[in-house]
Amino acid sequence: MARLDAEGWEEVKIGRQPYVTFESFCAFYQFESVAVPEKDPFEISSPYGKLQLTPNSRDMYWNGRRVWLSFAFVRDEAGNAFVSKLDVIKLFDPLLRRGEMAPRKKLEGVIIDAGHGGTDKGASNRAGTLEKNATLDTAKRLKVLLDTSGIPNKMTRSQDEFILLEERASIANKYPGWIFVSLHYNSGPPHAHGVETYSLTPQYSSSTGDSGRPTVKDRISEPGNAQDTLNLVLADYMHQEISKMHTREGDRGLKRARFVVLRNVTIPGVLVEGGFLSNSLDAKLISTGSYRQKMAQAVANAVQSYAKLMDSPLERAPLSFQPASKTNNPKYEPTPTSVPVPTPTEAPEPLEPTPEAAPTPSEAVKKSPAPVSTEAPEVLLSKPVLAPRPAEQEDDPSVKKDEKPKE
Numbered sequence: 001m002a003r004l005d006a007e008g009w010e011e012v013k014i015g016r017q018p019y020v021t022f023e024s025f026c027a028f029y030q031f032e033s034v035a036v037p038e039k040d041p042f043e044i045s046s047p048y049g050k051l052q053l054t055p056n057s058r059d060m061y062w063n064g065r066r067v068w069l070s071f072a073f074v075r076d077e078a079g080n081a082f083v084s085k086l087d088v089i090k091l092f093d094p095l096l097r098r099g100e101m102a103p104r105k106k107l108e109g110v111i112i113d114a115g116h117g118g119t120d121k122g123a124s125n126r127a128g129t130l131e132k133n134a135t136l137d138t139a140k141r142l143k144v145l146l147d148t149s150g151i152p153n154k155m156t157r158s159q160d161e162f163i164l165l166e167e168r169a170s171i172a173n174k175y176p177g178w179i180f181v182s183l184h185y186n187s188g189p190p191h192a193h194g195v196e197t198y199s200l201t202p203q204y205s206s207s208t209g210d211s212g213r214p215t216v217k218d219r220i221s222e223p224g225n226a227q228d229t230l231n232l233v234l235a236d237y238m239h240q241e242i243s244k245m246h247t248r249e250g251d252r253g254l255k256r257a258r259f260v261v262l263r264n265v266t267i268p269g270v271l272v273e274g275g276f277l278s279n280s281l282d283a284k285l286i287s288t289g290s291y292r293q294k295m296a297q298a299v300a301n302a303v304q305s306y307a308k309l310m311d312s313p314l315e316r317a318p319l320s321f322q323p324a325s326k327t328n329n330p331k332y333e334p335t336p337t338s339v340p341v342p343t344p345t346e347a348p349e350p351l352e353p354t355p356e357a358a359p360t361p362s363e364a365v366k367k368s369p370a371p372v373s374t375e376a377p378e379v380l381l382s383k384p385v386l387a388p389r390p391a392e393q394e395d396d397p398s399v400k401k402d403e404k405p406k407e
Contacts, residue, residue, distance in 0.1 A: 008024065008027070008028075009021075009024045009028070009085075010023065010024045011085065012082060014074060014082060015213075016214065017071060017084060017086075017214065018084070018085040018086070019074065019082035019083060019084055019085060020082065020083055020085050020088060021080070021081070021082055021083075022036065022073075022080075022081035022082060022083055025083045025088065025092075026044070029046050029048060029092070029096055030046045030047060030048075031044040031045065031046040031051065032044055032045060032046075035079065036055060036075050036079060036081040037055065038055065038075070038079075039054075039055055039056070040054070040055075041053065041054040042054075046096075048096040048097065049062065049063040049096070050062075050063055050064070053073045054073065055073065055074075055075035055081070056072050056073070056074060056075055057072055057073060058070070058071065058072050058073070058208070058212055059253075060073070062095060062236075065239060065240055065243050065251060065253075065254070066239075066243070066251045066252065066253035066254065067091070067095070067236075067239075067253055067254045068208045068253050068254065068255050068256065069084065069087050069091065070084060070086060070087055070090070070091065070201070070202070070205035070206045070207075070208075070212070070256060071084035071086065071087060071205070071206060071212055072084075072212055086202065086204060086205050087205075090202040090205060090228055090229075090232070091232065094229045094232045094233050095232065095233075095236060098233050098236075098309060099309075099312075099314070099315035100314060100315050101229060101233070101314075102314055104309075104310050104311075104312075104314075105177065105230065105268075105310055106177065106310050106311060107151070107177070107178070107179060107303075107306060107307040107310050107311075108152065108175070108176075108177035108178055109151065109152035109153055109154065109175060109177070109178040109179075110146055110151060110152070110153040110154075110178060110179055110180075110181060110303055111153070111154055111155075111156065111171065111172040111175060111178055111179070111180045111181065111267075112139045112142055112143055112146075112153055112154070112155045112156070112181055112183070113139070113155075113156045113157075113168050113172075113180060113181060113182040113183065113261065114132075114135040114136040114138070114139035114155065114156065114157055114183055115131065115132070115135045115182055115183055115184040115185075116131050116132035116135060116184075117132045117135075117136065117157050117160055117161050117162050117163060118132070118160060118161045118162025118163075119162050120132065120162050122135070122184070122185070123185055123186060123187035123276075123277040123278065124187075124277060125277045125278065125283045127283065127287065129277055129283060129286060129287045131184065131185045131187075131277060132160065133160070134185050134277075134286055134287075134292060135183045135184060135185060136157070136158075136159075136160065137289070137292050138183050138274065138292045138295050138296050138299075139155055139183055139296075140155075140158070141292060141293050141295075141296035142181075142183070142296040142299055142300060143155060144296075145296055145297060145300040146300060146303065149300065149304065151303065151304075151307065152178075154171075154175070156168045156171050156172075165259075165260040165261050165264075166260065166264060168182075168261050169260070169261050169263075169264035169265045170264075172261075172265045172266075172267055172269070173264075173265060173266050173267065175267065176266075176267060177267075178267055179234055179267060179268045179269065179270075179303070179306065180261070180265045180267055180268070180269035180270070181238075181269075181270055181272065181299060181303070182259075182261050182262075182269070182270070182271040182272065183272055183274070183295075183299070184271060184272065184273050184274070185273065185274050185275055185276070185277050185286055186273040186274075186275060186276045186277065186278070186282075187276060187277055187278040188276055188278055188279075189278070190278060190279060190280070191279070192276050192278065192279060193246075193249075193250055193275065193276050193279040193281060193282045194246050194249065194250030194251060194252045194275065194276070194282070195239075195242045195243060195245060195246055195250060195251065195252060195272075195273060195274055195275060196239075196252035196253055196254075196255055196273045197235050197236075197238045197239035197242065197253075197254045197255065197270060197271070197272055197273070198235065198254075198255050198256070198257045198259060198262065198270065198271040198272075198273070199231045199232050199234075199235035199254065199255075199256060199257075199262070199270060200222065200224045200225060200227075200228070200231050200256070200257070200258065200259075200262040200263065200269065201218075201256040201257060201258050202225060202228050202256075203218070203219070203220065203221045203222070203225050204218055204219065205218060205256065206218060206256075207255075207256050207257050207258055208253075208255035208256045208257065209255075209257065217258070222258065222263040222264070223263065223264055223265070223266050224262050224263050224264065224265050224266065224269060226266060227265075227266070227267065227268045227269070230268035231262075231268050231269060231270065233268075233306065233309070234268045234269075234270050234302075234306050235254055235270045236254055237302040237303075237305045237306050237309075238270050238272055238298075238299065238302040239253070239254040240302065240305075241298035241299070241301045241302045241305075242272060242274065242295065242298045242299070242302075244298065245291075245294060245295070245298060246275075252273075257271070259271055272299065274286065274292075274295045275291075
């Protein structure tokens, strides 16, 4: 059953996952009220922009660009719809209301990370194009553009050399006030093509390449999660620019992942995939200097947009929340059979998070959303759990075949 909290959000639990009613979501962000179709995509508008959602899917579009939810937008058999509370806090609020986001952190410089290098060739194709060379060339072009704009920058590598992923993050962490941009070109099935942008997966959230259901590794708080809000804002600016280089079909979306470099950087970070070397059409583009120049320019444009936001004054909240009430809103009871619920094999007794309060207009101006708390034992609350990880991870950018969602 729906529970009405102090801020007017109607909350429900679907399995172990906290959700808010779609009615509360629309009221807060002033989207028009619509009947949610059974399975077809639909579009709603608010003063912030246009949102396209698909029932029981993690795939959505925000102002025409593709963005992936951590948890599915749920519609039950009775026609009631629900949005994950973690997505509201960690995705929608910084995505929709970045102008009201505080505190601002003035951009002081950019760490340019050319993916792979040396013995790590990265992706390749039959024509002999190597990812390590394409990323280094793109990085050098980006450096020239940033130098011209007067934005300080430093490259993690300026030649064909192997650098550990952890060392790349360590270099970035020496520059507080900067941002980290990791450049890559992709590989996958021959038909896969287009661009995608990665932001670090928030704690308790599901990475895009995972099932969309809570798992044990989702409990872990990574060093990079301290920058969740700015990570997302930077990634959205980045994807807004690089997605212009392809058709809608080539927009693979703003995604979430726990890549080593994103996990370990303590400054805002993003990882960009500029196309597939395994796709014949993408590979032809990537092999040309003109395409790599366009990619560098797109990244430079995103950096400038981010810097402009950080330098701008806070906007006054343009919307006023019309809270739900117990008298004019029905209580919702989701239909269990229509909702994805974690199974013991997928989430063996996961820690059940007690999410922070949903955003309010006044709170959004004062501070960024805080980390999600948990009902774990006291020792877990007093010190973040940084569990050891195996040497090989599907989230490691050096392991190309396993790091991306299957086509």
